[in-house]
Amino acid sequence: MICTDKNCFSPETVRRLAVYLQNFERLIKNGVDVVSSGQISKLLNVSPEQFRKDLSYFGEFGKRGVGYQTESLVYELKKILGLNQAWQVALVGVGRLGCALLNSQDFSELNVRITAAFDSDKKNIDKTVNGIHIHDIINFKKIIKQKKIRICVISVPLDHAQAVTDLAVESGIEAILNFAPVILNVPENIHVSNMDIYCELERLIFFLNK
Amino acid sequence: MICTDKNCFSPETVRRLAVYLQNFERLIKNGVDVVSSGQISKLLNVSPEQFRKDLSYFGEFGKRGVGYQTESLVYELKKILGLNQAWQVALVGVGRLGCALLNSQDFSELNVRITAAFDSDKKNIDKTVNGIHIHDIINFKKIIKQKKIRICVISVPLDHAQAVTDLAVESGIEAILNFAPVILNVPENIHVSNMDIYCELERLIFFLNK
DNA sequence: ATAACTTTGTTAATTATTTCACAAAATATA
DNA sequence: TATATTTTGTGAAATAATTAACAAAGTTAT
Secondary structure, eight states, rough: EOOOOOOOOOHHHHHHHHHHHHHHHHHTTTOOOOOHHHHHHHTOOOHHHHHHHHHHTTTOOBBBTEEEEHHHHHHHHHHTTTTTTTTEEEOOOSSSSHHHHHTTOSSOOSSSEEEEEEEEEEOOTTTTTTTEEEEEGHHHHHHHHHTTHHHHHHOOOHHHHHHHHHHHHHHTTOEEEEEEESSOOOOOSSEEEEHHHHHHHHHHHHTTTT | OOOOOOOOOHHHHHHHHHHHHHHHHHHHHHTOEEHHHHHHHHHTTHHHHHHHHHHHTTTSSSSSTBEEHHHHHHHHHHHHHHHTSSSEEEEEEEEHHHHHHHHTSSSSSSSEEEEEEEOTTTTTTEEOOOOOOOOGGGGGGHHHHHHHEEEEEEEEEEHHHHHHHHHHHTTTEEEEOOOOOOOOOOOSSSSSEEHHHHHHHHHHHHTTOO
């Protein structure tokens, strides 16, 4: 539960806002000017009330009798999520997954970008992947401080994940996106998000199994 | 909310069960025989009550005054999640991410395995990645039926994700793990789990931004 | 200009999830 | 053996999140 001056909203609201943003951006590309919460509902499997309520925590963005203007909602959602400024992201671990993540970035108007990569393997250090320089992990703290980076993606093998996390925390990183299958130990002011493919597959299997 | 004969539990419970399993397996490797819910709580950032209640929906697995035997809890968790049998998984899209996923599998005692990969690019078809044959997507339905595969990972580019999903559904796939940044349209009996790195990064940014 | 329709924003009601509190069971100690 | 201590399992209470209901605002049709 997250509280502002007047209202309290669920952490799930934030997750959905990012989905709304993504899909409104696509709607603009498809030439859609205006959509109603009902149409969004069908598109995103979210109830229309949910959609309206999620937005209502941050202001009034629709027009009664009409719906939501895609252009202006994208602008507002970016502002809500903090995406009206550029965010640099660091990545540690340029193995296959790390490499895939570095390459997944196109050069469009993204305001969230991996701009520094780190590895401990001499074979990778000082190479470039998709235009991003791979630094020696030895220099992590220095570069993070220099570039004022606050977010770090961890894509190292399981047994290095906690050590990298400790280094990240010590270097001033405030948010971690973790791909290693382990619950990281961090101070409580650090935000962590885990992406674990096997946990997700197991979750799906649970539902198949009934 | 998921209901059995007597109790109803949250979908989050299932997600946590997979995390418990993962971590109890590690505890065994580290030579730990018995742990209490209090110890687990510190390890996994889950309240001890939460942990006990999550398990209580499925039976009594601890010993009062003592705690939980790691070996037997792993056995029980696997049974609960349906992992006491082997599950084959298909993967569509052997790009960088797909390749990383195929290579992430070691040859240990995993009972969830990607056993068939598919692509539409002639350059990839009939190659082998980490021992897994890459089939022409043309043969998807045939092979899925043949191997009786029920789960599919989608790691194709955004603009192909819905077409692949439609093919998967038509082929009898019942659960999809989707890496494409799009909400897939599926019949309501199909389970979908989305892994979207940019949504996750945006969620983290929201919290940094306050 | 008026009436009929649409769609938002929001309070209240409902439903879902977590936490609390404590009895029951097991162990350790004296 | 009796008492103190630990820890589980669970119904009840508290908290959180979603859904329902509807007034308010805008649009369309006549």
